[in-house]
Amino acid sequence: MIFEYAPAPESRSVVTLRETYDLFVDGGFAPAEGGEYLTTLNPADETKLAQVAVAGEADVDRAVTAARRAYDTVWSRMSGAERGKYLFRIARIIQERSRELAVLESMDNGKPIKETRDVDLPLVAAHFFYYAGWADKLRHAGLGPDPRPLGVAAQVIPWNFPLLMLAWKVAPALATGNTVVLKPAETTPLTALVFAEICQEADLPPGVVNILTGAGPTGRALVEHPGTDKVAFTGSTEVGRSIARSVAGTDKRLTLELGGKGANIVYDDAAIDQAVEGIVSGIFFNQGHVCCAGSRLLVQESIAGELLPRLKDRVAKLRLGDPLDKNTDIGAINSAAQLERIRELTDSGAEEGVERWSPPCALPSTGYWFAPTLLTGVSQAHRVAREEIFGPVLSVLTFRTPEEAVAKANNTPYGLSAGVWTEKGSRMLWTAERLRAGVIWSNTFNKFDPTSPFGGYKESGYGREGGRHGLEAYLG
Amino acid sequence: MAERRKGNAGKNPGKGAAEAAPVPGRLAVRKTYKLYLGGAFPRSESGRSYPVTSAKGDHLANASLASRKDAREAVVAARKAFGGWSTRTAYNRGQILYRVAEVLEGRREQFTAQAVAAQGLSRGAAERVVSAAVDRWVYYAGWTDKVAQVLGGANPVSGPYYNHSAPEPTGVVAVFAPQNAPLLGLTSVVAPVIATGNTAVVVTSEHAPLAAVDLAEVLATSDLPGGVVNLLTGRAGELGPHLAAHADVNALDLTGAGDLATEFERTAATTLTRVVRPGPESGAGEDAWLDADPGTSRMTPFLETKTVWHPIGV
Numbered sequence: 001m002i003f004e005y006a007p008a009p010e011s012r013s014v015v016t017l018r019e020t021y022d023l024f025v026d027g028g029f030a031p032a033e034g035g036e037y038l039t040t041l042n043p044a045d046e047t048k049l050a051q052v053a054v055a056g057e058a059d060v061d062r063a064v065t066a067a068r069r070a071y072d073t074v075w076s077r078m079s080g081a082e083r084g085k086y087l088f089r090i091a092r093i094i095q096e097r098s099r100e101l102a103v104l105e106s107m108d109n110g111k112p113i114k115e116t117r118d119v120d121l122p123l124v125a126a127h128f129f130y131y132a133g134w135a136d137k138l139r140h141a142g143l144g145p146d147p148r149p150l151g152v153a154a155q156v157i158p159w160n161f162p163l164l165m166l167a168w169k170v171a172p173a174l175a176t177g178n179t180v181v182l183k184p185a186e187t188t189p190l191t192a193l194v195f196a197e198i199c200q201e202a203d204l205p206p207g208v209v210n211i212l213t214g215a216g217p218t219g220r221a222l223v224e225h226p227g228t229d230k231v232a233f234t235g236s237t238e239v240g241r242s243i244a245r246s247v248a249g250t251d252k253r254l255t256l257e258l259g260g261k262g263a264n265i266v267y268d269d270a271a272i273d274q275a276v277e278g279i280v281s282g283i284f285f286n287q288g289h290v291c292c293a294g295s296r297l298l299v300q301e302s303i304a305g306e307l308l309p310r311l312k313d314r315v316a317k318l319r320l321g322d323p324l325d326k327n328t329d330i331g332a333i334n335s336a337a338q339l340e341r342i343r344e345l346t347d348s349g350a351e352e353g354v355e356r357w358s359p360p361c362a363l364p365s366t367g368y369w370f371a372p373t374l375l376t377g378v379s380q381a382h383r384v385a386r387e388e389i390f391g392p393v394l395s396v397l398t399f400r401t402p403e404e405a406v407a408k409a410n411n412t413p414y415g416l417s418a419g420v421w422t423e424k425g426s427r428m429l430w431t432a433e434r435l436r437a438g439v440i441w442s443n444t445f446n447k448f449d450p451t452s453p454f455g456g457y458k459e460s461g462y463g464r465e466g467g468r469h470g471l472e473a474y475l476g
Numbered sequence: 477m478a479e480r481r482k483g484n485a486g487k488n489p490g491k492g493a494a495e496a497a498p499v500p501g502r503l504a505v506r507k508t509y510k511l512y513l514g515g516a517f518p519r520s521e522s523g524r525s526y527p528v529t530s531a532k533g534d535h536l537a538n539a540s541l542a543s544r545k546d547a548r549e550a551v552v553a554a555r556k557a558f559g560g561w562s563t564r565t566a567y568n569r570g571q572i573l574y575r576v577a578e579v580l581e582g583r584r585e586q587f588t589a590q591a592v593a594a595q596g597l598s599r600g601a602a603e604r605v606v607s608a609a610v611d612r613w614v615y616y617a618g619w620t621d622k623v624a625q626v627l628g629g630a631n632p633v634s635g636p637y638y639n640h641s642a643p644e645p646t647g648v649v650a651v652f653a654p655q656n657a658p659l660l661g662l663t664s665v666v667a668p669v670i671a672t673g674n675t676a677v678v679v680t681s682e683h684a685p686l687a688a689v690d691l692a693e694v695l696a697t698s699d700l701p702g703g704v705v706n707l708l709t710g711r712a713g714e715l716g717p718h719l720a721a722h723a724d725v726n727a728l729d730l731t732g733a734g735d736l737a738t739e740f741e742r743t744a745a746t747t748l749t750r751v752v753r754p755g756p757e758s759g760a761g762e763d764a765w766l767d768a769d770p771g772t773s774r775m776t777p778f779l780e781t782k783t784v785w786h787p788i789g790v
Contacts, residue, residue, distance in 0.1 A: 453781050
């Protein structure tokens, strides 16, 4: 007997939205000088959540000045042990307010509450805990006997994991003694602004963390501001290129976490049901809005006929809908623009002759939604095999030999992640050794941990975040 | 520096054959300096060469003037060599780098005389530079099988996973060697690139390229596989834009790129090529490279960190 799920919505009452949010500069909230605001929507129902200020050049300048002053007068002079204690405080407050933050993140981003609650928020707190402990141990990090902070870090983060990307950027920067000016994405600014309140609640010295909301021009003004010593960016490869171009010839240090087109290789001896679960989490976790998503499935030809029906059965059981429902697997696409891009790329696959399949799936009438989609009969030349779709769309290819699997997996300018499914350890290690990617998940996928370095080869960017390696980007 | 397609013949006109010149006891065999590409020593495909002079301005030799096509060939050779070189054991790479030091040690006299003639160094200074170059190969020979332990390791993730990070070579590295440190500077930028398993395409010092070609002979006789190091004598300004834009180049060391470094960095952004900007020692002479313990800072920019996860369970 099959039981239907009853609605299980998480309460919104833990979140108090303000009408408008201002910029967080030098420890306080202040309107943008230009007086401009943008509206952030709930992508699940297109309702307006709040207005947030749009920072202009003058605001960027003010924030960088505040960060510089905080760096010179307080933060770089403080002992590592004291700096670490601030980070521990922040980690604790995040845990205390995690339910509020999880609900707000789901509302602003469209991702399912079970992911914000069980993945994003625990990881956010864990990152602050992890890097807090490094603050007074930097001499032991293997980066030289006297590692020094760089100064003011300009940080620009994407909309797919708004608060987690903030944690990845802010925690190591502060632990190493840098101060930060951070710009969250224009469609998902709200949890960063609550984080600003958390900084106040933790009595973090003014100017150590500054948060500027706005869109592309704000980000550009920030990374190009001559007063910053370090630029850290996570987002599209296209924007990454232009940032790399803009910092050329300066003294600014740069780390980039960019796009990916991760291959998920399933060998004929893989545990098929486990592999199916891994394929699903590889591409449908966070609606596929994951730079390290396993968006290219490479199945050994001999088992494709067995695996694909099982995969389709499993995908048909995914529940798409209200992100705040605790039983939801797939939430909303983050924005109308992203939905359009997913549609355009997926349609291009259909035009190029790939087979397209989605389970019977009722999409809500308002909001931005895209049904989980499998594309089969994909060749390496198809756009859907080469370009990052950044949505719940899986391209399926096949291979015959391990050599062919590796060649196909590496046949991309990207090199962020890859998956390997096999019960044979030696084959797993052989494959992992040959894959040109920064993170290899073997018999698992999309796992993250603050102690584990993350970052890409080739056009997936440079530098690593997380772990001891993540400190290097912030020390000179 | 003048570009020229022919040798400077006719330097001493007017000496008739009838004049009785003393019969030389032995005519010296002069050396033709060529490129080092894929383990071979070809001339530039362009047929061009350029005169190289001593510090005082005396003609020393003609060096090949590498073309863009030579640079392309060098990248192809380096890419071809990468698979084999990067997958050798670190122990074996260390043995080969140490062998480079051995062979160079055996040729100390040649390199010393060369440094005196080409750079105008005193004999003592030249010896110091050559010794340091030998020692630099020994230094990096010892790093090959330690760098992964120092930079990698186990990550204590919270969950039942084996999680391990290890550095891997990034691929083909285009190196702009220091302009004013043709032997020790060159060694100091090339050895770390190949010690870590990368392969290199090197644009040597434009005005003092001879040490590089001599070093190529050392490399060629040190069991270093062909293509692991490719040396192009020529102009950074001519070869650089091409190497910076090359999609099959994974990293650029701009140490010797001088004023062109910013332009090359900007070009490299298109393919997100890793870039090492010129440092304080970039324009300086051999002395700036004497530090016997240069650390890891010239290895880490050419390494990627790969992290592997695997569940633990029974």
